[in-house]
Amino acid sequence: MEEDLLKEKEKLLKEKTVETMEKYSGGIINVKVAQVKLPDGKTSRREVVEHPGAAAVIAEHEQKIPLLLQYRYPTGEALLEIPAGKIDKGEAPEDCARREMLEETGYAVEGKLKLLTKFYTSPGFCDEVIYLYYADEIEKKSDLTGDSEENLHLLMLSREEILSMLKDNRIKDAKTIIGLQWLLNGGW
């Protein structure tokens, strides 16, 4: 697959904004509706959820992987997820990753973070990007987990436990599945 061919095709697919209407402005998300011009000249309507983006960290410490059980109101259930959180205004994604790791697990990232990938969670209607990092060294600093608005329960799980949970679909969060597959498979 030639990179040039891909760029060429991408140009042909581009949709141009005709008009944008703000529909909702909230604490975390904004919603806009755009009228767009398609490559064939027709027009269509696109709903867009704007999100500040997030950073997430997959790590391993003494052969255990930190996961958080967190109640996710939109889903009506508690999910097992890798440490992650929204990027603050002006914050570098890597700083966000370090901050969330410490806030949510009480473990500090020692040394470097490796960016594994950045991806869109749901590009059909949302611009959210998640920066996914690997921390090869973390160290316990505190027993506190979460902030006042988050109710978290930290679990340190073995690779065997996690593999079993992936197979049984007891892990149900996209970023977590991507990070765990990367770790369990020893890379891409």
Next chain:
Amino acid sequence: MEEDLLKEKEKLLKEKTVETMEKYSGGIINVKVAQVKLPDGKTSRREVVEHPGAAAVIAEHEQKIPLLLQYRYPTGEALLEIPAGKIDKGEAPEDCARREMLEETGYAVEGKLKLLTKFYTSPGFCDEVIYLYYADEIEKKSDLTGDSEENLHLLMLSREEILSMLKDNRIKDAKTIIGLQWLLNGGW
């Protein structure tokens, strides 16, 4: 990790709805804001994007994997994605997977679909669930790809090309990364 312990912890984390306000009702998504009661008795506010859910298919045909290059307006770029689409009202996720495969690629799923996992794309603010299937047999039926509102370009890529693209982060869509990791790694 005991399943019972997990259920017990989940109960303790539950957030109860006090009041819900509709903020936006659109073609694909709705937005609501809920006032919730946290386990410690405090209240908080949750923004929820409601989405009908989607189905996606990872497949391989003559050692090539079908991916679609599609312009994704919210992201401002064209992304490489596995065939996927929204579940119609009343439609079974598996029927949606078969329909989208045919509509988007011109290939029909022959025989069974295997459900690999279902996951939330962004559970912090959205209820979207994606059902991810594996089709071990597909057959070319048509040269048409996409519907009138979709501008798609079908690519049939080898495992080597895809591995290189995963490593270089040229694949940037969560469901696509999950499906490709599963296939390239020979399962979970």
